[in-house]
Amino acid sequence: MKLRKVYPIILTAVITLLIGFAFVAFLLRPQPLDIGTVDLNTVSDGEYIGFCQNKILFAVVKVDVQDHKIIAIEVLEHKPSYMEQAEQIAGKVLSGQSLEVDAISGATLTSDTVLKAIENALKK
Template identity: 30%
Template sequence: MYDKKMFRVVVASLSVLIIMMASIFIIFQWQYRSINYTNIDMADVADGIYRGRVDTLLLKVEIDVEVEDHKIKNIEFVDHVTTYEEVGEHIVNKIIEENSYQIDVVTSATASTKVITSAVNKALESAVE
């Protein structure tokens, strides 16, 4: 009797956990796919420091983008919940190197790449408005 009751509790708990995890995954995928970009010409971006922020259910990033002579000079994380810090640094270094938020996705960090590049895009977008 006790074993059947415990089994039912465990199965019910696991079922709820699986449903919650699937819901989180579906919501995150929807948010991830809804990230869009505005086409920015760096020639239109004046010198300055601009802030961009993107929030999804699992990944959040707020960055300051420093522009000098129409080039991305520096990107600093103000706040972030992404993958490993080294991955974030690798992504921003690629953005600075290519002077564009339109970089190739970093292997095993697809979502982080998209969230960080979108935050950079939003920062640069605020520069040309």
């Protein structure tokens, strides 16, 4: 008899927790970012640090520029499970000398976050 009285309370608590988790996950989900362009002819030689926080995704990059060309991009910090994809998108920017590169398949939000960090570094 007691179980019949407790069962609705437990069910209500479980449903409330699931709705709460879903709501928090929705709020923390990274968003697509607008990536601008950078004219490398206006960027002086040097080492630039840029970062971007996209809700739970966070990227810190170091960009080295010499003779108005990007000579190196190092991803200093990113979520470990997406570090490989972050380094791939940085490599695409380096080889293309542009932020206008295709996102890594399956890691669009990671790609956007790293691209925005590179843009932020070069626009300082």
